Amino acid sequence: MCPSRLNYCTKVVEHIGLEGYFDSQSKKYMEQIEDxxxxxxxRRDTSTSQLITTFSLSENGRTLSKRLRVxxxxxxxxxxxxxxxxxxxxxxxxxxxxxxIWNLSNKNPDEIIINELKNDKVALTCLQVLAKKHIISIALLSRFYSKSLLEDSDAIDFRDVIKAVTAFFVLWGSARTGTAGIDNCYRELMSKGIKNPRINVEQEQNKIPPFCRQKNVDDINLEVLKKAFRYFLFEGATDKAKIYSKETWLSKIKNINIYTESKEVCKLMPISAFDGVVPSGQGIGLVEEARSGVSETLNKGFDYSFFQSIEHISPQRNNWSGVTDERKHALGNLTLLPISTNSSVGNQELKEKM
Incomplete structure (x- = not known):
């Protein structure tokens, strides 16, 4: 069966000829799409529409309407x-x-069809985060995925690309209110490239070419992608929030109520912070590096039972001394708990929560 909404199979058959089509590689590809x-x-119509818009951006950098006729x-x-x-x-x-792969990462990660993600559970956790909130990144990721399948593309490690995209998403989303034009960063990178990718004025200015396949068949790699992301963090946002160092990022995130801005970003940050550390004897709330293999959290999956809910230490409904209403949704007042534990803790006294 040909994908009905694509109305595409007829053109393929016309080009190849009916007899030749049934034994052709194109027929196998059309069956993969149908599968x-x-x-x-x-959700067939929605799935088809999303697939075509992603393909258009990945193939030739075109932002396509969702209208069937277009x-x-x-x-x-x-x-x-x-x-x-x-x-x-x-x-x-x-x-x-x-x-x-994108959809299975959340619905049933055990059915992921590429072993690279099964063997790198941190990359799988990252993909689960993106699949919940960052659909604009699919065109870029599918472009890298496509290249990773080529025999001569050993330098492309698709797992590292997923991690880089997630890092960009978290650094961007944690330091501002709203999206501040992050979708436009992907569209610009795919369609036009970047004219002046620089982090500061001392660095040499270089052009990064478009990442879409028709305009750039071979010259995409992880290092160029990271360079593009650094450029966008520095001067790609519509809110002009320039992030060019750890210090500038910290100066912005400390004033953001991350809980109200992005639950996904808010949840991933403590998962990352808890990874590889244990409570320190130097004081409550402090941590120290754990032995290898102890307290690994990034490889548990984004929906791991211990990470099911975000809990306010100072409750949302009654302000405790030292935590103002303005800071109650800040990262320092949040932790992760199983839903059952969260329900029982509720608005208990501080010593109970601790």
Whole structure:
């Protein structure tokens, strides 16, 4: 069966011919796309629309409308004008395969179909965070995923790309209220590249080319991606909040009520902070480095039972001495607890919570 909303299979069959189509590689690619779309029949139209908009941004840097007619015309025209028609269908199939990975990371991580993520549970935790709140990153991630499948792309470690995207998402989202144009950073990187990617005025100015496949087949790598992310953190935000060092990031995050801005970012930060540390004997709330293999939290998964809920130490409803209403949602007043424990702790006295 051909993907109904794509209305794409007819063009492929017309080009190859009916007899040749049934034994063609293109038919196998179309079946891969169909396999993804039928996983959730109730969301088929939505899944198809998301897949095409992601593919468009990843393939040629185009931000595509979600309207059915626009998407059909886009696919028809792209297939008609390309000289490598089978590669175009293949790239769409790879995008659908990555969407499958993206969705399974939250629904059933044990069914993830690439061993690299099964063997790196920190990367899987990061992908789970992105899948909850950062859908704009799919085009970039699917582009790297596609390249990681090539035989000559040993330098691309897809797990490290996931971690870099997550780090960018957390650094950006934790230091400001609202999104401040983060989606535009991805669109700019995919479609136009960056004209002056610099962290400060002393550094040499260099252009980073677009990351979409049609404009940049080979020259994408993790180091260039990190350079682009550093540039965006420094001067890519619409709120002009420049983050170019740990100190500038700390100066901004200390004034942000992170709990009210982004639950996903808020939750991942203590998960990261607790990783590899144990309580210190120097005082309550202090930690020290743990022995290797002790207190590993980043590899437990984003929805691990101990991390199910975010708890306010000083309760939201009655202000305790030393914690003002303005700071009750700040990171220092938050911890992670299982839901059952959170319910029993509630608004108990401080000594009980401690």
């Amino acid at each position: 993804y779309l039928k996983l959730d029949p109730k 998407q059909r015309i886009y696919l028809r025209d792209e297939y008609k004008k390309t000289n490598t028609k089978e590669d175009l269908v293949k790239n769409l199939a790879i995008a659908s395969k990555f969407y499958n």
